[in-house]
Amino acid sequence: MHTPTPDPRRWIVLAILSGSLLLISMDTTILNVAFPSLVGDLQPGAVQQLWIIDVYALALSGLLVTAGALGDRWGRKRLLMAGFGIFSAASLMAVFATEAWHLIAARALLGIGGAAIMPATVSILRTVFTDAKERAFALAVWAAVFGGGMAFGPVVGGLLVQDYG
Numbered sequence: 001m002h003t004p005t006p007d008p009r010r011w012i013v014l015a016i017l018s019g020s021l022l023l024i025s026m027d028t029t030i031l032n033v034a035f036p037s038l039v040g041d042l043q044p045g046a047v048q049q050l051w052i053i054d055v056y057a058l059a060l061s062g063l064l065v066t067a068g069a070l071g072d073r074w075g076r077k078r079l080l081m082a083g084f085g086i087f088s089a090a091s092l093m094a095v096f097a098t099e100a101w102h103l104i105a106a107r108a109l110l111g112i113g114g115a116a117i118m119p120a121t122v123s124i125l126r127t128v129f130t131d132a133k134e135r136a137f138a139l140a141v142w143a144a145v146f147g148g149g150m151a152f153g154p155v156v157g158g159l160l161v162q163d164y165g
Helices: 010-029 031-042 046-074 076-095 100-128 132-164
Strands: none
Touching: 010 046, 010 076, 010 100, 010 132, 031 046, 031 100, 031 132, 046 076, 046 100, 076 100, 100 132
């Protein structure tokens, strides 16, 4: 019995999916440094400040299971691409936010897009990496990128505030 040769593009898939996850995890912590500057610019009230900080994680974590089930029914690649679209549009909304509620809405959409992307990345990795050792390595890279992105978020936030206010 001949086992099929794994597709060499699987490592490119891992890089793309890991890069996607890096953005999602960075967005979880990027406001830690940028928040005082945002408060100075947008002048949100106390409740709005809480929503700006918390709405991303709330939407992301609250929709992960639903998004995973939707990916099973609708298609993982389709859900991943929809997540990319939502995340990209929401990122532009956040950049051009002129009022606190604009930023809150953008961060909520970022969480929705992230929730669509995260389960799709894991599911696609499990499909692309058929060898158990390679799959374990790919999932380890996936997890390490997520953790690294959370640590890297405040650094990127600080650089953005320093350079662009």
